[in-house]
Amino acid sequence: MKALAFDAIATAVQARFPAVLVQKADNGQMALRVPKASIVDVAHFLRTDAQLAFDGLSDLTAFDTLKYPSTPPQDDICVVYVLFSYTHRHKVLLKVHAERAACDVPTVSGEWPAALYFEREVWDLFGVRFVGHPSLRRIMTPDDWEGHPLRKDYLYPATYNGVAHLRDGQHFEAAPPRSGGPL
Amino acid sequence: MSGFGYAVDTFAAWLAGGEPGWLAVSVAVLAVWVLPLMLLVFPVAALGQILERKIAAAIQRRVGPNSAGLDGPLRFGFRLMLFFLPRERQDRVFKAFCNFPPVRSILLVSRRLGLGQLAADGIKMLGKEDIVPAGADGMVFRLAPYLALAGAFLPFCVVPFGQHLVMLETEVSALFAVAVSGIVVVALKMAGWGSGSKWSLLGGMRAVAQLVSYEIPIGLAVGGAVLWSGSMDLHAIVGQQYEPGVFSLLGWNALQTPFLAVLMVVFFVAGLAECQRSPFDMAEAESELVSGFNTEYSGLRWGLFAMAEYTEMLLVGALLATLFLGGYQSPIGEEWICSLAPWLEVPIHVALLGAKVVAVYLLMMWIRWTLPRYRVDQVMRLAWLVLVPLCLVSLFGIALTLLAAGGTEPGEPFGRVAARPRAALGWLGHLVGWAIPVAVGAWLVVMAKKKHGQVHPALQRLTGGRS
Amino acid sequence: MNPSDRPGNRDDEQIVLSSVDEFLAWGKEHSLFYLLFATACCGIELMQAGGPRYDVDRLGMIPRATPRQADLMIVAGTITHKMASRVRTLWEQMTEPRWVVSMGSCANSGGPFSKWSYSVLNGIDKYVPVDVYIPGCPPRPEALIDGVMALRDRVRRYRTLGERDTTPHVVAGHDAPFGGHCKVPDFGKPPEGKA
Numbered sequence: 001m002k003a004l005a006f007d008a009i010a011t012a013v014q015a016r017f018p019a020v021l022v023q024k025a026d027n028g029q030m031a032l033r034v035p036k037a038s039i040v041d042v043a044h045f046l047r048t049d050a051q052l053a054f055d056g057l058s059d060l061t062a063f064d065t066l067k068y069p070s071t072p073p074q075d076d077i078c079v080v081y082v083l084f085s086y087t088h089r090h091k092v093l094l095k096v097h098a099e100r101a102a103c104d105v106p107t108v109s110g111e112w113p114a115a116l117y118f119e120r121e122v123w124d125l126f127g128v129r130f131v132g133h134p135s136l137r138r139i140m141t142p143d144d145w146e147g148h149p150l151r152k153d154y155l156y157p158a159t160y161n162g163v164a165h166l167r168d169g170q171h172f173e174a175a176p177p178r179s180g181g182p183l
Numbered sequence: 184m185s186g187f188g189y190a191v192d193t194f195a196a197w198l199a200g201g202e203p204g205w206l207a208v209s210v211a212v213l214a215v216w217v218l219p220l221m222l223l224v225f226p227v228a229a230l231g232q233i234l235e236r237k238i239a240a241a242i243q244r245r246v247g248p249n250s251a252g253l254d255g256p257l258r259f260g261f262r263l264m265l266f267f268l269p270r271e272r273q274d275r276v277f278k279a280f281c282n283f284p285p286v287r288s289i290l291l292v293s294r295r296l297g298l299g300q301l302a303a304d305g306i307k308m309l310g311k312e313d314i315v316p317a318g319a320d321g322m323v324f325r326l327a328p329y330l331a332l333a334g335a336f337l338p339f340c341v342v343p344f345g346q347h348l349v350m351l352e353t354e355v356s357a358l359f360a361v362a363v364s365g366i367v368v369v370a371l372k373m374a375g376w377g378s379g380s381k382w383s384l385l386g387g388m389r390a391v392a393q394l395v396s397y398e399i400p401i402g403l404a405v406g407g408a409v410l411w412s413g414s415m416d417l418h419a420i421v422g423q424q425y426e427p428g429v430f431s432l433l434g435w436n437a438l439q440t441p442f443l444a445v446l447m448v449v450f451f452v453a454g455l456a457e458c459q460r461s462p463f464d465m466a467e468a469e470s471e472l473v474s475g476f477n478t479e480y481s482g483l484r485w486g487l488f489a490m491a492e493y494t495e496m497l498l499v500g501a502l503l504a505t506l507f508l509g510g511y512q513s514p515i516g517e518e519w520i521c522s523l524a525p526w527l528e529v530p531i532h533v534a535l536l537g538a539k540v541v542a543v544y545l546l547m548m549w550i551r552w553t554l555p556r557y558r559v560d561q562v563m564r565l566a567w568l569v570l571v572p573l574c575l576v577s578l579f580g581i582a583l584t585l586l587a588a589g590g591t592e593p594g595e596p597f598g599r600v601a602a603r604p605r606a607a608l609g610w611l612g613h614l615v616g617w618a619i620p621v622a623v624g625a626w627l628v629v630m631a632k633k634k635h636g637q638v639h640p641a642l643q644r645l646t647g648g649r650s
Numbered sequence: 651m652n653p654s655d656r657p658g659n660r661d662d663e664q665i666v667l668s669s670v671d672e673f674l675a676w677g678k679e680h681s682l683f684y685l686l687f688a689t690a691c692c693g694i695e696l697m698q699a700g701g702p703r704y705d706v707d708r709l710g711m712i713p714r715a716t717p718r719q720a721d722l723m724i725v726a727g728t729i730t731h732k733m734a735s736r737v738r739t740l741w742e743q744m745t746e747p748r749w750v751v752s753m754g755s756c757a758n759s760g761g762p763f764s765k766w767s768y769s770v771l772n773g774i775d776k777y778v779p780v781d782v783y784i785p786g787c788p789p790r791p792e793a794l795i796d797g798v799m800a801l802r803d804r805v806r807r808y809r810t811l812g813e814r815d816t817t818p819h820v821v822a823g824h825d826a827p828f829g830g831h832c833k834v835p836d837f838g839k840p841p842e843g844k845a
Contacts (some may be wrong), residue, residue: 141769142732149768156768160731163776165768167759236707245705250679255673262669299680300710305720306677310810312745315720469686476715481718481745 003090004051006030012052017042023095031080031093032178038107039096043111044140046092048098054083057108058155060118060124066100066152074081077151081108104129190347191217213464220339221315224544228493233301235548242552252294253302284398304486311482318379319479327374327478328487334366337495342501343418345511345532347525356417357405360502361398366456367432367495368394371466371476372490378479386475390459396566397456397463401542401575404450407443408436408506410581413603421510431517435509438569439613440537441620442580448578449505449570451543454499458492463552465559500543521597584608584616671809678721678747679805683796685720685740686713689728692788693816700789709798717743722801725774725793728756734771741778747808751797752780755787755796762787775818783820796820 004012010022013032021033023110034042043048046054059082066075081094098105107130109115119130120139126146132138138145147154195203195211203211232249240247261277268276280286280480293299314322343349343639353359368391375387409415412423426434435450437447467475477488504510511532513520520531526555559563584606688696699706700713714720717740729737741750752774755761761774774780781804802820809816828830 007675140732156769161735163731163734163771165772167772236712240705240707244702245771246708248706248710249708251710255676256678258676259673261667262672266669297710301678303680303710306674307681310674310747311721312747314745469715474714477716478716478717485719525775 002051003088007093008012009090009092012049014046016140017125026055029093031095033097036098038094040092040106040108040110042094042127043081043108047111051088052085053087054085056084057112057114057118058082058084058091060108060115060122062122062128062150064126064150064152066099077128079105079122080129090146098128103127104131106130107132110155111132122152124148151174188526191350201453202587212350220350221336224336224339224494224497225490228497229305229546231299231493231496231548232304232489235551236300238545238548239298244256248297248300251297251299252290253299254290256293256298256302257281257290263591270455274401280484282418291633302483308482313484314479314481316379317481320377320379323373323377324379324479325484327377328484328491330373330573331367331370331491332487332494333500334364334368334370336489337363337366337489339501341417341419342498342505343510344536346521348529348533349418352418357409357415357417357420357506358497360417360498361402361405363395364396364495364498375476375482378387378476380479382473382478383476386466386472386478388607390476393456393562393566394514394561395463397453397570400449400453400566400570400574403571403578404446404453405444405502405506405575407578407581408576410584411436411439411606417505417510418600419603422503422511422597423510423594423603423605424498424509425517425595425597425600427517427595431512432509433510435507435514436526438625439506440581440584440616441624442577443507443586445573445577447503447528449574450506451499453566453570454567455547455550458495458499458547460492460496460547462554462557463478463562464551464556465562468556491570496544496547497540500540501536504539504542506583508539544635555648580620587616598605656832668809669683671758671811674810675806675808678709678808679802682709682711682722682749682801682805683714683720684722684724685717685744686715687740688724688726688775689729689733690754690756692756694724694799695791696724696747696753696793697727699794704791706795706798709795709802715739720825721745721747722749722751723778724751724753725757725778725780726788727754728761729771729774729777731768731771733778736772737774738777749781749801749805750774750778751782751784751794751801752796753784753794754789755785758783758785779816780818783818787819793802793821 010020010030010032010122013020014022017034017038017138019035023031023033044112046052060079061082062079063079064075065078068074076099077099079096081096082091083094096105103126105128108117109114109119109130109154116133116179117135117139119128120135120137120148122128123130123133123136124138124140125148141146142160145160146157150174151178158165189206191211194215195207198211199207238249239245258277261280262273265273265276280292313481315324319408332578338360340350341353341359350357351358371394372387372391375383375385375390378384408420412420414420414423416517420436424434424436425431432438436443438444459466466472467477472478474622478483480488509517513531513535523531590607592607594603594605606612652725688694698704700711711722714747716725721744722735723741724735725743739841752758756763757774760767760770763770764772771777782797782801784793786793789797800819804815
């Protein structure tokens with residue numbers, strides 16, 4: 001058992017996959033940005049390599065980069081993989097960017113079965129289509145829901161099931177108060 | 184003789200004015216037995232539900248029902264009696280009556296004790312909508328609660344309540360009681376299947392699996408008492424336990440050999456499971472199966488199921504007392520009670536049996552509100568790997584004790600029950616009969632502790648504890 | 651119009667039946683079995699109301715796990731659009747006569763989620779008819795018991811053959827912290843040296 005630091009993990013991955021970039025977030029969080037096409041290969045390498053042995057997928061989530069303070073402005077959906085190794089007790093973050101219009105990412109459920117539910121959730125709330133997922137259905141919202149609510153350009157439905165979204169006398173005045181800042 | 188016992192025969196002969204025909208016997212059975220038995224058993228079973236709520240409240244440091252008093256039914260009574268008055272006058276009379284100090288105190292106390300709760304629950308159930316689900320098998324669904332109640336009530340026919348108070352005197356009444364209570368299994372299965380609901384079906388399956396499994400230890404425990412007494416007649420088993428002198432409880436089966444005492448405990452535990460009581464209430468486990476086999480039952484039908492459960496608790500208490508605790512006999516001075524006039528002796532004996540039954544009843548409630556629920560596989564393991572072997576060992580021990588006694592002595596004649604031969608143990612035999620099994624048992628426990636350093640792993644697994 | 655003046659509800663219209671009906675209503679009033687379900691933090695207060703301190707069993711209320719045997723549905727907590735149809739199904743499975751209490755802001759109107767959440771239903775009354783609304787976020791058990799007392803007034807007026815009173819009743823006075831006019835138990839001063 002030997003826990004590796006992020007740099008060592010990044011070096012090991014980049015030696016095998018030169019297209020993988022190291023990315024530092026505003027809050028100092030280090031992550032590996034993986035090209036969409038090679039995510040399954042990278043995942044397989046991370047899981048099976050004896051030095052890395054990421055045998056657990058702790059989380060699979062996403063965020064919308066629209067309105068994200070960056071130059072040039074972007075509008076990708078970023079899928080985040082949080083990996084943990086129970087063998088070596090180290091962890092790493094992977095990020096995969098998918099275009100807003102054609103939002104599809106290969107599934108990693110072949111590597112970690114835990115991804116089956118996570119990917120359904122990300123599909124439901126962000127509209128990321130995971131190619132190869134055996135049963136990509138909505139999991140949080142009702143089956144007949146329209147749109148993907150956590151996208152930043154999502155418009156609230158006026159009614160659902162014949163029930164108005166706002167009560168009598170309620171109306172949207174302005175943008176909801178947000179504390180601002182990335183994420 | 185009609186075979187329906189002394190009381191029925193006498194009453195039927197009095198009705199017919201000679202040799203009674205079938206009609207006189209039927210009327211006598213209804214009048215002397217079925218009606219009084221129902222009036223005795225069902226109210227106690229219904230009261231048990233309120234008693235249980237009060238006991239649960241006491242155990243959980245709550246107050247329990249204390250808002251429903253007798254004033255509701257009383258107001259209704261006043262309305263009926265004073266139907267000729269306008270409502271305001273009725274109300275005024277009722278208020279004046281309620282404010283009369285003694286009445287007021289009685290009403291307040293009745294409220295505090297929640298005496299009206301039973302009436303309120305019953306009235307509410309009467310008024311509830313009666314739903315038969317669309318997917319249900321209507322006939323089976325409707326029949327099941329009545330069958331459950333019948334199965335719980337019928338075995339009371341053979342329970343002796345007193346010297347002259349046995350409804351059905353047969354040579355095989357112990358077998359009859361065990362066999363007839365098996366109807367409940369069918370009823371629960373019918374309820375589960377007929378409801379057309381998956382929770383009901385699962386609950387019904389569990390109920391059947393559990394009840395069928397636990398009938399075996401029950402049967403073996405009854406068999407132990409039968410083996411010791413040499414009769415399948417419950418009244419004869421009671422008579423066998425008669426001991427003249429001051430300490431009549433020395434004749435009770437539970438004190439004869441340790442094996443019978445063990446069988447009594449086994450009977451009680453298996454009886455808990457037969458009633459679907461906690462910790463064996465697998466069939467109604469709320470956290471897993473909404474409400475088990477009675478999920479789809481509403482209103483009065485559900486009330487009948489609840490009634491059947493409490494009636495069966497009474498039955499377990501009655502059979503336990505009859506087989507192991509001397510039936511309706513007093514623990515001290517039974518000889519003197521037997522010599523009393525019938526009008527005095529009968530109520531005393533009924534009250535004594537009632538006291539034993541209520542003691543078992545309360546113990547069951549105490550256990551329900553104290554212990555958590557077993558898992559379904561643990562319930563099965565307990566029946567087949569613990570209770571059944573325990574019963575078999577005890578049966579073997581009883582047979583050995585009878586053999587070692589080497590013969591029988593004439594027993595004491597007990598009222599109308601003829602004297603039966605008893606194992607010729609004598610006081611020394613009783614002493615040895617207790618000493619050897621207890622010593623062997625203690626030795627086994629000590630050896631198991633020595634070998635494993637602790638309690639035997641099997642025992643640990645059973646209790647769910649860890650080393 | 652006063653509900654007890656509705657046609658068929660005036661007790662002097664039916665001499666004998668009204669007495670029986672009054673007795674039946676007395677039974678219903680004292681035996682409100684509630685459906686055992688809770689969807690959010692109001693449920694914690696609901697459980698507390700059944701515990702030793704507040705003990706709604708005093709009023710003859712015990713929880714039932716199956717809607718068939720329940721008289722009262724206490725909607726305790728946030729109801730999402732997805733859950734709403736399930737709540738409706740449970741209500742439909744309950745046997746008449748049945749009552750609904752909406753407990754807390756979420757069940758009343760969507761509460762803090764009413765506007766800026768896409769998924770939360772803005773009031774359970776859009777799906778099931780509510781008899782009593784209890785404000786609060788969450789209401790204390792005292793407030794729940796106050797709501798139950800208000801409901802009991804309504805149950806007492808229930809007549810099998812009469813017209814059902816469907817005016818929503820809002821329990822007032824619980825907007826203030828610790829539930830308005832309900833007496834807050836005095837636990838004394840906190841011990842010294844602790845925050």
